[in-house]
Amino acid sequence: MIKIFKKLFRRLRAQNSESIIEGSANPLVKNLEQNIRQILLLTGESSDVVYRKFNFGSAKKHAAAIFYIDGLVDEIQINQNVLKPIMKSEIRNSQIADVAASFLPVGYVRQVGSYNEFINGFLNGNTGLLIDGESEALIIETKGWEKRAVNEPLSEVVVKGPHDGFIETLRVNTALLRRRITNPNLRFEKMVIGSKTNTNIALAYIRGVVSEDLLSELRQRLQRIDIEGLLSDGYIEEYIEDAPLSLFSTVGYTERPDVCAAKIVEGRVAIFVDGTPIVNTVPCLFIESFQSPDDYNFRPFFGTAIRWLRYIAYAITTTLPGMYVAIISFHQELVPTPLLLSIAAANEGTPFPVLAETLLLGAVFEIMREAGIRLPRSIGQTISIVGALVIGETTVMAGLVSVPMLIIISLSAIASFLVPDQTESALFISLFLTVLGGFLGLYGVLVGLIIIYLHLAGLRSFGVPYLAPLAPLLPADFKDVLIRAPLWMLNERLRSIFRRDKLRQVVDRQPSKPDGGEK
Amino acid sequence: MMKKKSKSYPKSKCFFFCILLLLTLSGCWDWKEIKNISFVSGIGVDLDENNEKIQLSLEVMKAQQINSSGDSGQSSGNSPEEPRFMLNSVGNTVYEAIIAAGNKSSRDLKFTHNLVVILGPKIIRKGLEHYLDFFIYDTNPRPRQWIVVGGNSLEEIFKVKPKIEGVVSMAIAEFMNSDKISYAFEPISLQQFLQILMKEKQSIAIPMIEVEQSSEGDEIVLEKVAILHDRKYADELSLLEFRGAMWLLQRMNSGSVEMKKSNNEWISLRLDNSNSKITPKFEGGKAKIQANVEAEFTLIGSIDEDDHSKHNQMEKLQYQVEQLINEEITAVFKRMQSHNADIYEFTDLFFKRNYRMLQGKISYDEMFPQMILELKVNAKIRQTGRNNKILNL
Numbered sequence: 001m002i003k004i005f006k007k008l009f010r011r012l013r014a015q016n017s018e019s020i021i022e023g024s025a026n027p028l029v030k031n032l033e034q035n036i037r038q039i040l041l042l043t044g045e046s047s048d049v050v051y052r053k054f055n056f057g058s059a060k061k062h063a064a065a066i067f068y069i070d071g072l073v074d075e076i077q078i079n080q081n082v083l084k085p086i087m088k089s090e091i092r093n094s095q096i097a098d099v100a101a102s103f104l105p106v107g108y109v110r111q112v113g114s115y116n117e118f119i120n121g122f123l124n125g126n127t128g129l130l131i132d133g134e135s136e137a138l139i140i141e142t143k144g145w146e147k148r149a150v151n152e153p154l155s156e157v158v159v160k161g162p163h164d165g166f167i168e169t170l171r172v173n174t175a176l177l178r179r180r181i182t183n184p185n186l187r188f189e190k191m192v193i194g195s196k197t198n199t200n201i202a203l204a205y206i207r208g209v210v211s212e213d214l215l216s217e218l219r220q221r222l223q224r225i226d227i228e229g230l231l232s233d234g235y236i237e238e239y240i241e242d243a244p245l246s247l248f249s250t251v252g253y254t255e256r257p258d259v260c261a262a263k264i265v266e267g268r269v270a271i272f273v274d275g276t277p278i279v280n281t282v283p284c285l286f287i288e289s290f291q292s293p294d295d296y297n298f299r300p301f302f303g304t305a306i307r308w309l310r311y312i313a314y315a316i317t318t319t320l321p322g323m324y325v326a327i328i329s330f331h332q333e334l335v336p337t338p339l340l341l342s343i344a345a346a347n348e349g350t351p352f353p354v355l356a357e358t359l360l361l362g363a364v365f366e367i368m369r370e371a372g373i374r375l376p377r378s379i380g381q382t383i384s385i386v387g388a389l390v391i392g393e394t395t396v397m398a399g400l401v402s403v404p405m406l407i408i409i410s411l412s413a414i415a416s417f418l419v420p421d422q423t424e425s426a427l428f429i430s431l432f433l434t435v436l437g438g439f440l441g442l443y444g445v446l447v448g449l450i451i452i453y454l455h456l457a458g459l460r461s462f463g464v465p466y467l468a469p470l471a472p473l474l475p476a477d478f479k480d481v482l483i484r485a486p487l488w489m490l491n492e493r494l495r496s497i498f499r500r501d502k503l504r505q506v507v508d509r510q511p512s513k514p515d516g517g518e519k
Numbered sequence: 520m521m522k523k524k525s526k527s528y529p530k531s532k533c534f535f536f537c538i539l540l541l542l543t544l545s546g547c548w549d550w551k552e553i554k555n556i557s558f559v560s561g562i563g564v565d566l567d568e569n570n571e572k573i574q575l576s577l578e579v580m581k582a583q584q585i586n587s588s589g590d591s592g593q594s595s596g597n598s599p600e601e602p603r604f605m606l607n608s609v610g611n612t613v614y615e616a617i618i619a620a621g622n623k624s625s626r627d628l629k630f631t632h633n634l635v636v637i638l639g640p641k642i643i644r645k646g647l648e649h650y651l652d653f654f655i656y657d658t659n660p661r662p663r664q665w666i667v668v669g670g671n672s673l674e675e676i677f678k679v680k681p682k683i684e685g686v687v688s689m690a691i692a693e694f695m696n697s698d699k700i701s702y703a704f705e706p707i708s709l710q711q712f713l714q715i716l717m718k719e720k721q722s723i724a725i726p727m728i729e730v731e732q733s734s735e736g737d738e739i740v741l742e743k744v745a746i747l748h749d750r751k752y753a754d755e756l757s758l759l760e761f762r763g764a765m766w767l768l769q770r771m772n773s774g775s776v777e778m779k780k781s782n783n784e785w786i787s788l789r790l791d792n793s794n795s796k797i798t799p800k801f802e803g804g805k806a807k808i809q810a811n812v813e814a815e816f817t818l819i820g821s822i823d824e825d826d827h828s829k830h831n832q833m834e835k836l837q838y839q840v841e842q843l844i845n846e847e848i849t850a851v852f853k854r855m856q857s858h859n860a861d862i863y864e865f866t867d868l869f870f871k872r873n874y875r876m877l878q879g880k881i882s883y884d885e886m887f888p889q890m891i892l893e894l895k896v897n898a899k900i901r902q903t904g905r906n907n908k909i910l911n912l
Contacts, residue, residue: 328553333631333661340558340632344582347554354552441550451537 025116032063032132035115039067039130042119049122056086062094063132067118072125074144081106082127082140096134108141120198147172153255153277155420160297162258170200170274173257177204177270180261185209188272191222194230200274201236204260209267211497214462218269218282233278236271240282242460247425250461252284259293267497283461285468285496287481289421290314295484303484313418317426320412321358322433322445324405328354330441346402355438357401361409362431364391369413468496486510557626558582560603561688563673564650565639567609573650574639575616576673577606578688579628585685602685605677613653633661634692636709637669637676637728640752647716647750655713662710665695668745668752670729679730679737687739691728694741703762704744705770720884722748722860724764727755748860756851763851766812766844767863769795776816778843780823787820788840791901799868801876807891808865812844814898833900840898852892861887 028035036051043049053065066082085103100109112118113136121139122128129138150172153165166173174188189203201222205215221240230236237251238244252268254260255277260270263281271280290310295303327334328343335343352360368387372380392410395401416426429452436444459466469477474495479485488509563576584602606623610616621628642650669676681690695706704726715721727743744761746754756764765771771793778786793814800807818827818836825832855862866886870877 329550332551332553332556332558332629337558337560337632337634341580341582341585344553344556344558345586347552348583350554439550447537451534 025114027114028112028118028130028135028137030133030135032065032130035130035137036065038115039119042115052083054083054087056089057091057094062091064094065130067122067128067130068142069123069125072145073127073142077106077142077144078127082129082142086129094131094133096131096136096138099129099131100138104138104140106140106142110139111136112139113137123198124200143171145169150176156254156256156259156293158256158292158294158297161293162256164257165255166257166260166277166279168275168277170202170272173272173277173279174202174204176257177260177264180257181206181264186264189219193222193225193236194227196228197230199230201230202272204264204270204272206264206267209265210269211267214269214283217462218271222271230273232276233271233273233280236273237280242462246455246459247428248286248422248456248459248466249424250282250284250459250466252281252288252421253278254281255279256293262293266494283464283497284466285461285464286456286459286466287468287470289419291480296487300484300486307484310418313415314422314426317412317416317419318429319433319445319449320415321362321408321430322437322448323442324408324437325354325358325434326437326440326442326445329438343402343404346404349399350402351400353438354405355434357405358409358434358438359431361401361405362412362434365409365413366427464497469494551627551629555626556629557624558632559628559630560633560686561635561637561677561691562630562633563637563639563669563677564613564642565669565673566641566645570641570645572609572611573613573616573642574673575608575610575613575620576637576677577608577617577620577628578603578677578686579606579624580632580686601680603687613650614657617653630657631661633664633688635665635667635688635695637667637673637688637691638725639669639673640671643668643745643747643752645751647747651713651716651750654709655717662708664709665692666707666709666712666725667691667695667741668725668727668747670727670743670745670755675730675737676728676739679739681739682736690739691741694728694739695726703758703765703771703774704741705765705768716747716750720749722746722753722855722858722862724756724761724862746855746858746860746862748858753858753860754854756854760847760851763847763849764855764862766793766814766848767795767797767810767852769793769797771814775819776840776843778840780839784823785821786818786823786836786839788816788900789819791815791817797865797868799865799872801869801873804880805889805891806865806869806881806886807893809893810848810895812848812894812896814840814844814896816840816898816900818900837898837900840900841896844896844898845894848894848896849892856888856890859884859888865890 026038029038032053036053040049040051048070049067050070051065051067053063056062056064064086066078068078082104085105086099089103091098091103096111100111110121112121118128118130118137118139125143125145127140127142129140131137147169148167150164150167152163156165164176166176178186183206185207187203187205187207189205191201191203192198193201203215203218203222218240222236225236225239227235227239233253237249237253240251242250252263254263260279260281264270268281268283271282273280290307292306292310295307298306328347332340347354350357365387368383368391372383372387375383392406396403396406412430416423419426429448432452433445433448436448438444440447456467457465457471465472468474469481476492476495479490480494488505488511491503491505491507493504557579559577560580561576561578563578565574565576566572567574581600581602581604584600587599606620606628608616608619608623610619617628617630636654638647677687679687679690681687684690684693705724707723707725712723712725715723724744724746726741727745729740729742730737731740741758743755743757745752746756762771762774771790774790776788776790778788780786793812795810795812798809798811800809821827825836827833827836852863861867866883869886870883
């Protein structure tokens with residue numbers, strides 16, 4: 001039965017897609033009027049499609065037309081570099097190759113032969129030029145739309161280090177990366193995904209550093225994507241993940257060109273999607289969530305301390321509510337007597353069981369966080385005041401929840417902000433462990449942790465174990481995991497990702513005093 | 520590279536199996552809301568008026584009152600509520616008495632945070648051998664709770680309202696935890712207590728709690744230790760007397776020694792360090808203990824006419840201190856020998872080292888009363904504080 005439905009659905013979809021693109025794959029014809037009619041038909045005479053007919057050449061006997069999308073082009077450039085040179089030309093013949101070669105002072109000009117290529121060309125912000133009597137057309141680079149300035153990304157702020165971030169324009173993003181990696185081996189591979197949106201994506205990698213297997217696997221996974229609209233990086237991520245139903249994302253992301261460059265230099269592949277400032281990187285290790293650009297900009301000791309703070313914060317945010325519920329409901333003997341008495345006193349008269357209290361306050365926090373994120377900043381502050389003062393204080397005063405519980409939930413919530421990449425997983429792990437802790441005590445928390453560890457140990461990101469270098473154990477990589485070793489000590493590439501070409505810099509480059517410097 | 524799994528691992532089956540194990544093998548169904556539990560802080564065990572049944576007194580903490588006792592701003596005119604309540608019960612065994620006490624409480628009683636077990640005066644005099652079972656078999660009580668002996672009846676002890684802690688058992692636990700220099704005693708935990716008393720013919724010195732009556736209200740004091748031999752009360756010593764035993768037990772790390780030189784002359788010394796070396800010897804069919812006690816003091820006060828800056832005066836003083844320590848040690852040792860209460864565990868020392876040699880020659884019980892103590896005390900007064908005479912200022 002299901003098979004029949006699947007077949008039917010596939011046939012319907014095929015018919016549907018054929019009807020939409022009917023005629024678009026046909027080659028252009030020599031008759032200009034017919035070409036214009038066909039193009040207007042295919043674009044449905046959309047109001048943002050602008051076309052202009054004109055004559056050029058000696059005695060103005062050659063007819064031509066340009067097509068562009070209003071708002072996506074630099075009109076001054078069209079006037080100056082497309083219309084003006086062609087219209088002022090005294091060309092005798094109207095061969096498209098001659099026009100392209102002699103009258104277009106534009107960097108990028110491409111010849112196309114079908115309606116499909118022509119339409120896609122000018123839909124991307126270029127200008128399409130049709131000449132009467134020619135069965136080919138020109139796509140002239142005239143992109144120029146309103147775009148956001150290159151600002152510091154709000155989600156990945158650093159104290160010390162570069163402050164530029166990716167924006168929504170693919171070309172600007174690739175340029176930002178190219179500015180950092182001036183190497184002929186840096187390659188961008190263009191792909192188009194999305195049957196309706198025709199979104200441009202670009203793979204960026206350094207040939208010779210990246211693994212060919214990884215590249216071919218990634219290309220294969222991207223080519224498998226058959227989606228109508230590709231609107232942001234999240235779409236790509238969900239289609240190329242190794243474990244799509246896992247709590248943990250096995251595709252990394254960044255909004256910072258420096259982070260992206262560092263990952264590419266390490267041998268990863270970056271996936272740029274036009275229209276989003278987020279760049280995905282693969283393969284992605286769990287440990288990457290705990291690394292920040294600031295770690296490498298500050299002294300190694302501080303970097304190490306901050307990194308450990310993140311590990312501890314992640315442990316707090318995932319396990320603290322569960323441990324608290326388990327200990328208070330089952331193992332009161334583990335708590336020192338004075339602390340236990342304080343907790344017991346605070347719990348006197350509260351109406352809900354500890355487990356219910358935890359879940360309730362956790363839900364309230366998530367509601368406030370979601371409200372705070374979506375609202376405009378000025379109203380967001382009101383929400384935090386309402387949250388902190390009204391809900392926090394009055395619930396305690398009314399005796400609905402206990403103060404220690406409020407502290408536990410707040411601490412767990414604040415700790416989650418230290419590892420923003422793992423906020424999603426932390427929320428569910430915390431919930432999972434809290435429920436287990438509430439029903440089975442510390443035994444439940446431990447069983448829950450074992451289940452999570454087993455799951456993590458089984459995850460892979462493009463063939464690389466997600467928990468590497470912890471599982472499998474690769475002590476050589478610990479220099480950038482357990483500690484943040486000085487950069488002159490990080491001589492080897494990550495063995496978690498690479499098996500060959502281990503050395504990435506010359507060994508023994510520890511800076512020292514010049515010889516005889518003290519004399 | 521990018522290998523695909525050759526065969527699908529039955530993850531779902533494994534997961535459900537884990538969940539099944541989780542539910543069937545878990546022993547943690549004893550879920551208790553903290554607000555429905557009352558925590559017992561002190562257990563008093565004694566015998567009833569007829570010396571037959573166990574008389575149990577439980578001191579139960581009121582968490583809210585204990586925590587609010589520090590809030591001075593909440594005075595509403597009424598006298599503050601007591602931070603504890605008492606549950607008294609009688610039973611043939613300790614466990615039965617606990618069950619009976621539990622029936623008098625609306626909340627579940629938890630013994631996991633018990634601080635002190637007070638053994639009443641009647642029960643230690645009758646003997647503890649039949650009453651230790653509860654503490655041995657029940658795994659709930661903490662092994663680190665303190666054991667004390669009650670000098671007064673349990674009723675009198677628990678009637679006291681301690682001025683600082685508010686709860687008697689907390690006040691007693693503070694005595695055990697504190698590091699006061701004037702006290703010479705060793706706190707005994709339940710674990711140590713059971714380790715010693717599970718064997719027959721063993722002796723132990725347990726701190727004794729008494730009630731001191733004064734015009735400002737009764738107060739708990741700790742001034743004595745009780746000597747238990749073969750699970751029965753044998754003797755009691757003041758802490759000053761017990762210091763004589765502490766030298767040999769190698770527990771004298773700090774403290775003070777007040778020495779009377781003559782009628783109106785006193786010397787105060789603070790102990791900085793002490794060490795004792797015990798060597799058991801079996802000579803001529805007799806057990807002999809060679810004890811070398813070394814102690815270092817600071818002179819912190821003197822009411823006398825002597826000039827302590829002079830070397831010979833200091834030597835004289837050191838000699839006097841050595842004599843004092845010698846007398847203290849010998850007095851307690853002889854007193855313990857009269858009860859055959861080997862609180863020093865010297866007999867064990869002999870039998871552990873020379874079991875084969877001693878087997879058949881002398882019985883374990885007879886050894887301690889006949890034991891000879893060869894004592895050598897070496898006292899040094901190392902520092903004299905800011906004594907101007909000594910510094911020649």
